[in-house]
Structure formats: C-alpha cells, structure tokens
Amino acid sequence: MTQDDPLLTVENLHTSFHTDDGTVNAVDGVDFTVRRGETVCLVGESGSGKTVACESITQLFKRPPGEITAGSIVFDGIELTNCSERELTDIRGARISHVFQNPQNALNPVYTIGWQLLEAIELHQDVSRAAARAEAVELLDRVGISEASDRLEAYPHELSGGMKQRVMIAMALACQPDLLIADEPTTALDVTIQAQILRLLKDLQAEYGIGILFVTHDLGVVAEIADRVVVLYAGKVMERGTVYDVFETPCHPYTRALLDCLPGRGSLGGIPGSLPDPMAPPAGCRFHDRCPDAVPDCSTGDQPAFESVVGEDHEVSCLHYRTAAEPTVLESGVEPRRPSERTDGGDTHD
Ligand SMILES: Nc1ncnc2c1ncn2[C@@H]1O[C@H](COP(=O)(O)OP(=O)(O)O)[C@@H](O)[C@H]1O
Ligand code: SF4
Ligand SMILES: [Mg+2]
Incomplete structure (x- = not known):
C-alpha cells in the first residue's frame, strides 16, 4: 500500500437482496475508486443502486436479505468483504463515517446532542471528559453551529433540519475518519443550507484530507462538489x-x-x-x-x-x-x- 494507492477500491461489486418475490441484484458489477482528499460522486436516478453501493462498503444493510455475492472492496489495504462483523464495526465510525439523508433517523431523540457527540469522540479517542467536551464544542463550531457550548444541551427535536444535518456531519467527523460516505446528505434541506453544507464539506476535506464518497441524484450538486463522477x-x-x-x-x-x-x-x-x-x-x-x-x-x-x-x-x-x-x-x-x-x-x- 503506497500513498498513491486509492483509499478505497471497489471492483466488480455485486450486491443482492433475496426477497420473497425474488432476487434484486441492486448493484450488479460496479467498479470505482476514491483517493485520499478527493470527492467522488455516485449519481443516478432513484433506484439505480447508489445507496446499496454505499451500504455495501461497510455492509450496513441487513444480512439477510442483503448479501455481497461477488467482488472486492479494499479500504486502505484491507479487504472489507472478508472482515467479520466485529472488524466492520471497528472500521465503521472509527475510519469510515456515514452521513445519511435523514438525520432524524440517525440521531437518538432521547439523548442530548452533547451526549451523543461526546459518546462518538470518547469511543474513538482516548481523551478526558473535559478534552472531549472541548472537542465537541469545536466540532459544532466548525460545522457552523453558533453558541456551540449551549447547543450541547439541546435535544435533536429542538434543532432545525439543517442544524441536525450539521450535527450529523460533526458526529461523522468526531472519529477523524479517512473516508466519509455521505448519502444524499443535503437532499432534504433548502438550497441555502445545502450550499453551506457542501462548502463546509469541501473546507473540512481540505483541512483533514479525507476522501469523500458523495451520493446524489442532482447533477447541480455534483458540479459543486465532485472531483470525479x-x-x-x-x-x-x-x-x-x-x-x-x-x-x-x-x-x-x-x-x-x-x-x-x-x-x-x-x-x-x-x-x-x-x-x-x-x-x-x-x-x-x-x-x-x-x-x-x-x-x-x-x-x-x-x-x-x-x-x-x-x-x-x-x-x-x-x-x-x-x-x-x-x-x-x-x-x-x-x-x-x-x-x-x-x-x-x-x-x-x-
Ligand atoms: N432491503 C432491500 N430489499 C429489497 N430490495 C432493496 C433493498 N434495498 C434496496 N433495494 C433495491 O435495490 C435497488 C437500488 O436501491 P438503492 O440503492 O436504494 O437506490 P438509490 O439509492 O440509487 O435510489 C432498488 O431497486 C431497491 O428497490
Ligand atoms: S446507451 Fe443507448 S446506444 Fe448506448 S448501448 Fe445503451 S442503448 Fe445502445
Ligand atoms: Mg438512495
């Protein structure tokens, strides 16, 4: 593995869902790479397999019915299709973060934003509570949330959709991932917030050198953010x-x-x-x-x-x-x- 090798190499990926009605070959022989510090956009109409391709990387879908039936997914030299569930759990969050389309489903409504952010930071970094709290405030600040220290006490329902999406991005960055997988992260947001979040992702990428796999059905968004498509x-x-x-x-x-x-x-x-x-x-x-x-x-x-x-x-x-x-x-x-x-x-x- 050299510095020039892609961070992620997906080759001939086949992912199927075995349902009562038959088998859906949702991803049917897909290849792509993501290098460090670049943004690759997966684009296509709804139902073309973008989400399943993303979920295949760390096998986020339920197995069964989902199954990777063929292909290879190499992340920083690790063949992910051979990893155990435990190894995948370690990689998920620690080195590969996901941001989903709907932050509602990804944030726990019964815990404050601060509790959830601290949990993400402490899970992946050996730091004191005070240092974790300082980092949480800094992260919220970085994603453009004003009065960040007060916001730590807020519950998800007290935040707007754009705010929740920013919190999700902060949580995804809390573990300092090498690869960020963002699946239509701005689709539910109005265009102004969407533009702010796209710019924020580019800024954070330039700062941290992360690879981004970005899913969208919107070529306008691709033009804003992608290096490769x-x-x-x-x-x-x-x-x-x-x-x-x-x-x-x-x-x-x-x-x-x-x-x-x-x-x-x-x-x-x-x-x-x-x-x-x-x-x-x-x-x-x-x-x-x-x-x-x-x-x-x-x-x-x-x-x-x-x-x-x-x-x-x-x-x-x-x-x-x-x-x-x-x-x-x-x-x-x-x-x-x-x-x-x-x-x-x-x-x-x-
Ligand atoms: N859990 C599932 N069970 C059965 N079929 C699924 C499942 N998840 C996705 N699919 C099917 O896989 C195909 C690709 O879906 P998806 O990756 O969500 O598309 P996109 O993200 O491009 O809109 C679709 O035909 C969808 O119905
Ligand atoms: S894109 Fe159109 S022209 Fe090209 S192979 Fe497919 S059907 Fe034929
Ligand atoms: Mg999708």
Missing part, C-alpha cells in the same frame, strides 16, 4: 470520469439525459420512461428502452464493455463507443455523439 443506472456503471470531462463531454446517452434535466437545460419533468424491473433487468444495455440512440444490438448480449474516451480515466459503456463497432451498429444510421464531434459545448458549470 460515477454515473449509475439500474445497478451498473454507465460512465465515469472527472467532473470536468463528464460535464464537458458527456458520452453516455443516460448522462446526457441527466444533464438535460438540469435547470435551464430544456428537459422538464425528468427522463421519459422508468428504470427496468430490478428483478428482471433486460438483456443488452440496461438503458436501451429509454435510449434515443439505441440500435437493435443494444438489446442483446451484456452491458457493453467500457471504452476509454477523451479525458483522464474517462470511460463509457455504450455500443456506439466500441473501438471495433460491428457493421450493424455502424450502418444503423444513428449518429453517436462522440466527444470530438460534439458541437453544443455542454457547458454546465453553472
């Missing part, structure tokens, strides 16, 4: 690359459709159609029944293999980018918009 659809990665490449030269029709949904980009009301049945995903490319560029070959075989496109580690899973595209695809009459051929500029850094 992984676009998920129906449990599979469609495209990945730096935020610059993916926004400037989106290659996958699904990525382009998501970008078209940004305010001012023309597509109101979302992408027509819906995700396939997770218990019976279609053959071929998972996006084919919603794809404006689909050709007959798109609905046979497997999800297209990744192809490199212009940019650093920029890859796309779409038949139109196959380096050795077969005649049926090339003669189909569909004009794939390869990065070099795009004319609309795709400037979405707004």
Whole structure:
C-alpha cells in the first residue's frame, strides 16, 4: 500500500437482496475508486443502486436479505468483504463515517446532542471528559453551529433540519475518519443550507484530507462538489470520469439525459420512461428502452464493455463507443455523439 494507492477500491461489486418475490441484484458489477482528499460522486436516478453501493462498503444493510455475492472492496489495504462483523464495526465510525439523508433517523431523540457527540469522540479517542467536551464544542463550531457550548444541551427535536444535518456531519467527523460516505446528505434541506453544507464539506476535506464518497441524484450538486463522477443506472456503471470531462463531454446517452434535466437545460419533468424491473433487468444495455440512440444490438448480449474516451480515466459503456463497432451498429444510421464531434459545448458549470 503506497500513498498513491486509492483509499478505497471497489471492483466488480455485486450486491443482492433475496426477497420473497425474488432476487434484486441492486448493484450488479460496479467498479470505482476514491483517493485520499478527493470527492467522488455516485449519481443516478432513484433506484439505480447508489445507496446499496454505499451500504455495501461497510455492509450496513441487513444480512439477510442483503448479501455481497461477488467482488472486492479494499479500504486502505484491507479487504472489507472478508472482515467479520466485529472488524466492520471497528472500521465503521472509527475510519469510515456515514452521513445519511435523514438525520432524524440517525440521531437518538432521547439523548442530548452533547451526549451523543461526546459518546462518538470518547469511543474513538482516548481523551478526558473535559478534552472531549472541548472537542465537541469545536466540532459544532466548525460545522457552523453558533453558541456551540449551549447547543450541547439541546435535544435533536429542538434543532432545525439543517442544524441536525450539521450535527450529523460533526458526529461523522468526531472519529477523524479517512473516508466519509455521505448519502444524499443535503437532499432534504433548502438550497441555502445545502450550499453551506457542501462548502463546509469541501473546507473540512481540505483541512483533514479525507476522501469523500458523495451520493446524489442532482447533477447541480455534483458540479459543486465532485472531483470525479460515477454515473449509475439500474445497478451498473454507465460512465465515469472527472467532473470536468463528464460535464464537458458527456458520452453516455443516460448522462446526457441527466444533464438535460438540469435547470435551464430544456428537459422538464425528468427522463421519459422508468428504470427496468430490478428483478428482471433486460438483456443488452440496461438503458436501451429509454435510449434515443439505441440500435437493435443494444438489446442483446451484456452491458457493453467500457471504452476509454477523451479525458483522464474517462470511460463509457455504450455500443456506439466500441473501438471495433460491428457493421450493424455502424450502418444503423444513428449518429453517436462522440466527444470530438460534439458541437453544443455542454457547458454546465453553472
Ligand atoms: N432491503 C432491500 N430489499 C429489497 N430490495 C432493496 C433493498 N434495498 C434496496 N433495494 C433495491 O435495490 C435497488 C437500488 O436501491 P438503492 O440503492 O436504494 O437506490 P438509490 O439509492 O440509487 O435510489 C432498488 O431497486 C431497491 O428497490
Ligand atoms: S448501448 Fe445502445 S442503448 Fe445503451 S446507451 Fe448506448 S446506444 Fe443507448
Ligand atoms: Mg438512495
């Protein structure tokens, strides 16, 4: 393990839920990495597998029905899929922190904020009560909570949604994690608070050098916070690359459709159609029944293999980018918009 190795490497991850109605392959062969000090965003519509991918890292879901059926998750040299529950509990909180979408469920209503923060600090650091209290005040202050020492006495219900989310972030940072996994942490908040929290995360990241895996369905948020982007659809990665490449030269029709949904980009009301049945995903490319560029070959075989496109580690899973595209695809009459051929500029850094 060298300093240059990714902090987190997820390879060929398959996570399923065995239900009475059948098996849901929620994450179906997903790869991504997170380096120290960078923010990687998982993006995709609701139901694409973002939360399950995050929960797989420290196996937060109930097992059964959930199960990692294949793949590897290496965190700082440790293969997490081989860890016992006890080892995972030690890593969770101590080295990998989670911030969830709904702080309501993550804070205990019967204890004060201070009690919960001190508990998190004392669990992971060998410090005196007074030092832990001073750190709790400092953390609340860092996450932008005014009159922090008074707030320690508050119960969760006495705080606004934005405040509770800040407390959650303070608790997630209390153990000084190497990796912060934030699953739609700002979705329930108004845009002003959301912007403050995104800035706060970037500031704290710059200060502590933590890696952040950030989940959102909102590409506007991605533009604010991401270094690299992984676009998920129906449990599979469609495209990945730096935020610059993916926004400037989106290659996958699904990525382009998501970008078209940004305010001012023309597509109101979302992408027509819906995700396939997770218990019976279609053959071929998972996006084919919603794809404006689909050709007959798109609905046979497997999800297209990744192809490199212009940019650093920029890859796309779409038949139109196959380096050795077969005649049926090339003669189909569909004009794939390869990065070099795009004319609309795709400037979405707004
Ligand atoms: N506990 C569960 N049991 C059965 N299916 C689940 C469970 N959790 C998630 N799923 C399914 O896995 C898929 C991915 O869900 P999720 O990761 O929550 O999507 P996202 O976070 O992208 O909105 C969905 O089809 C969802 O219904
Ligand atoms: S492989 Fe076919 S269906 Fe899938 S994104 Fe490309 S053109 Fe569309
Ligand atoms: Mg989710």
